Amino acid sequence: DVTVRQIAAGEVVERPASVVKELVENSLDADANRIDVTVESGGTDRIAVSDDGIGMSEADLRAAVREHTTSKIEDAADLDAGVTTLGFRGEALHTIGAVSRVTITSKPRDGEAGRGTELRLAGGEVESVGPAGCPEGTTVEVADLFYNTPARRKYLKTTTTEFSHVNTVVTRYALANPDVAVSLTHDGREVFATTGRGDLRSALLSVYGREVAESMIRADGESGAVAVSGYVSDPETTRSTREYMSTYVNGRYVSSPVVREAVLSAYGGQLSAERYPFAVLFVEVPPSEVDVNVHPRKMECRWSDESAVKATVETAVEEALLDHGL
Ligand code: ADP
C-alpha cells in the first residue's frame, strides 16, 4: 500500500540529511575505501553517494530495494550475537525509494569483468533494470526527494539549512572513519575531502581546516571500564553552537549530553559565555555498559555508569588542557 509505505518512510527519511546518513552507512557496511557524497540544492534536488565497496549483482540489487531485505543478518541468532554493521533492518533503500526517484548502479568487486547493473525506482516501484557500464562499487542517486509527498516537501527548510544538516552528517562519518576517503560536494563545489590514508588529526584538518585543526590537542584517558581518546580545541577556538562537540561510543556517533557536560566542565571558566569548543571524542566501553538507541532518527545512549563516563572524560580533557598550559 503506497500510503502506508509513504508514512513509514517518514520514520526513516525526514530530510536530505537522513538519506545521506543511510547511504553513507550502507557504503561503510559495504567495506568502501572511498565514499563521494554529491548534493544539489542542499540535497532536495539530488543526492548521489558513490563508493568503491563490495558492490551488488543484478540479483542483489533487486533484493536490496525490496521491503525488509537485508544481506546483513541471516537469522535471529545473528541478532543475538550482536550487530556490527551500521544497518541491519533492511528498510532504508526501500523507504527512500518510496518518496523519491532512485537510480542505483552497481558492480560487484572482483565480479565478472565488465558488467554492472542499473536499477531505477520511482515512488517505490521498480521501473527498469538493465546492464550498465560502471566501475566496481555502488552509486545511489536520489532525485526529487518527497516529489510524491508534497506535505513533507513543504517542511523542508532552506537550501542552506538542509545543506548544513548534510554537512554535519558527512562530517561525523568522515571523522569516525579516517581510513576511508570521504568527500562532500555541494552544487559543484567541493566542501571537503579526507585522504583516507590518515589518522584522526589529518581528517580534522580536511574537515575543519587548518586554523581549527592546529588548535586541537589530544585528550586521552582511561579509568576502569571506560576509555576515551580524541581531540579538543584550545579555549579560544570556539563556536556559538554545541554542534562541533561530537561523541562516538564504540565507533558509533551518539548525541551524549553527559559527555558534552563533562567536556564543558573540564574547561572550567575558560570559555566565553555561549561559546563551545570543538571536541571529537571516542569513548570505548564494554557493550554491556551502554545501550545505544539505534532508531534511525535518534542517536542516544544510556550508560550503566554515567558518573564513571563523566569523570573519565572530564579528567582526560582537564589533563590535556593542563599539559598545554591552558
Ligand atoms: P540494511 O542496511 O539495513 O541492510 P538497506 O535498505 O540500507 O538495509 O540496504 C539493503 C541491502 O542493500 C543491504 O543489506 C546491502 O546488501 C545492499 N546495499 C545497500 N547499499 C549498498 C552499497 N552501497 N554497497 C553494497 N551493497 C549495498
Ligand code: MG
Ligand atoms: Mg542500510
